[in-house]
Amino acid sequence: SKHYKVAVLAGDGIGPEVMAEAIKVLNVVAEKFQFSLSLTEALVGGAAIDATGEPLPAATLALCKNSDAILFGSVGGPKWTGLAPDSQPERGSLLPLRKTFDLFCNMRPGQIYPAFAELSPLHPRVSSLGMDVLCIRELTGGIYFGEKGRTAVDAFDIQRYSVPEIERIARVAFEAAGKRSKKVTSIDKANVLQTSILWRETVERVAKEFPDITLEHMYIDNAAMQLIRSPQQFDVMLCDNLFGDILSDEIAAIAGSLGLLPSASLNGSGFGLYEPAGGSAPDIAGKGIANPIAQILSVALMLRYSFAEEAAAQAIEKAVQSCLEQHIVTRDINPKSTYGTAAVGAAIVATL
């Protein structure tokens, strides 16, 4: 029978609390959909720095290599902000994980649910039109991983993209659009950057393999503007690493519900890292009030993309939807709510 090995890296802040609920949900669907699991926890981020001096200890990396997927919580907090960039919890764990496992494809859905449009910081005349964007971000190339350096008087970073790098992420975007509203908006700065001109040409060529998908190009500055003016115009947004970093957070802000947004970072062979879009929220850590839904929906994405357990993924998504409809939510979603992390997790488990 099917067996999946999951590396569980809860991390810092609210990570452990929301992970606990996600694991409960995962165990319930495993039973229901008849697969078995080995869940192994390991240290990451600030917790790992405190214990071992490293944000991504060798033992953690070894566990990940020996797993079928990584379920990631969140990392970072005020305690570690004074460290050098490479040693910090977020950068020091996420960037090496992305590179080691060639997690070139980051998927970040962002929605304004009609029933929760009031969560969005957009005006009702805009938010009532809804938003349902999937941001597909290239995650292992570009200026993040190019050569960089500095002297006493200057510094440089090189952004580089190759045709195969652009092709593979473009294909993911067109395939995803095929299962959605059949539109890809490719983001670039082709009026200034050579990498963007190559990006645009390559995306155009890949588009020919997908004749039923509409492709449009948009400059990053205009996209940052259009997302606020009329987010309903977008379906799949295809972005390089840096532009995707910026726009996916802008999309999350517009959705207005960081606590509901999962993300998946995938390679070409089904391996992935799954994490909530929000941060470690140290201000509310340990209080039992953090929203577990983003972490739980990250489990659903893991089931879908790494384990091809579509029915189990949908069961989780439906259970979450039903709790939202019954207003069983934490106070980030409804300030008057008295449900805490565990109560929302329990309600989702019960619905399953």
Place this chain on the structure above:
Amino acid sequence: SKHYKVAVLAGDGIGPEVMAEAIKVLNVVAEKFQFSLSLTEALVGGAAIDATGEPLPAATLALCKNSDAILFGSVGGPKWTGLAPDSQPERGSLLPLRKTFDLFCNMRPGQIYPAFAELSPLHPRVSSLGMDVLCIRELTGGIYFGEKGRTAVDAFDIQRYSVPEIERIARVAFEAAGKRSKKVTSIDKANVLQTSILWRETVERVAKEFPDITLEHMYIDNAAMQLIRSPQQFDVMLCDNLFGDILSDEIAAIAGSLGLLPSASLNGSGFGLYEPAGGSAPDIAGKGIANPIAQILSVALMLRYSFAEEAAAQAIEKAVQSCLEQHIVTRDINPKSTYGTAAVGAAIVATL
């Protein structure tokens, strides 16, 4: 007596219409505040391409070199989008002008006026708190002007910043903050980019010269998010060329009134290019309905920064404010309005 030579580059789309009103306003304040003007028009952008094959003809550049300031309209339109990047109206005129005149400092104010908060696409619970941001963008360095290149299979762009480049733009930001709410938020991606680490260190050092200004640092992805969640937290935002391109457009979207937003691009010796933040809006060009206010406020910025005619600048700003209060506005500001470009221009002139 004081005499100023202005190169008037109206450009494409609504450029000529709104420029006509701005020139009327300029002539009126010249008389009132007793300075004289030579205004010389020249071709730029698509209009220049059509007439000469070049977006920035040598004659236009020569005129600018012989002027005290450039009053710029807007360039571009569907007719020229098929051209190669370097030949396009926007890029082909603005980038060489910025480089030739060392216009390293771009200033873009963005406001939510309490009386016009409904213009903002943000929810009233956010927009009612107001926004008054000044985005200070480095305009002659970074990835825009670094070495770039490509082969058949890949492409690269180099982002480079030197300490003096960062110092001079940082000083402008701190000085500007001193005349405002005394806070600078410096934007970077210091968890990933070496140029950002240098940026942050250099800004920290410059900050010591301005002990009464509060400095905070924010990652670009977080800034893109925070601008939507609580724009009222910002005063001066200090950005590199690329991040400033993105955030200044995001700020404009949040203000919700592109037709009201001027911009200034300055060098170290008082020379500047002044232009509306919005584009050439070809869809409404020639209809007499374009909003002339951004162009008129660009004249005010020119008077302030290039000619030190502060009283004249304030007179224009007051006249604009008074028209806004009387709801003498074009239909981008109030869809029910029957005032056109010329009527709004005339009202501002009359108020003066």
